[in-house]
Amino acid sequence: MLFTVKLLGGKDDTATIELLPDIQVRHLKMKIADEMLLPYGSFKVLNAGKPLLDDDSQLLPAGLKEGAKLTVVLNTGDMVGPCKADSDSLMEIRVKAILGDSATPLNNLRLRKSIQNYVDFMSLDDLERYSKKVSPES
Structure with missing residues (x-):
């Protein structure tokens, strides 16, 4: 299934996503997060103005059809990730x-996602070397 995804209020923030119909909504949201460089959980996905709330349902039972135009709305009031508290x-x-x-x-969310992507691809040796650089030893 092919979907067009647009960020609400974003002029050039669009993506085309192709997924199998038996994929869960959760996987669609993960794909959107990767394509639009947003942290998973920092946005809501709307289909025909209605939010996709059940992450465990498959795409067809959730009401998604081939060629659907989805809207991504940021949860700007909710901070996500390690700095939430x-x-x-x-x-x-x-x-x-x-x-x-x-x-x-x-931009704040995208920077956080970029940093997280960078850290995710670091090896344990890289992380250890980096931690020694930023935290002085006693």
Whole structure:
């Protein structure tokens, strides 16, 4: 099944996604997260104006049809990820410093996703070397 995905309010933020009909909605959301460089869970997916809430249902029973145009809406009020509990943390300050004037919720989420992707591909040796660089030993 082929879907067109558009980010609400995004001019050029569109993607075309192809999945098998027996895939669960959860996998569709994961694919959208990868294609649009967003953390999984930081957005809602709308089909014909209705949110896809049941992540365990398959695409056809969820009401999705071939060629459906899906809308992605950011959960800007909800922080996701490791900084959720401590939104005024040093991480937040650094993210805003990196983004500067372009520190929108969308860019914030994309930067976090990029950092997470980078860390996910690091080996354990890389992580150990990095941790020694950023945390001085006693």
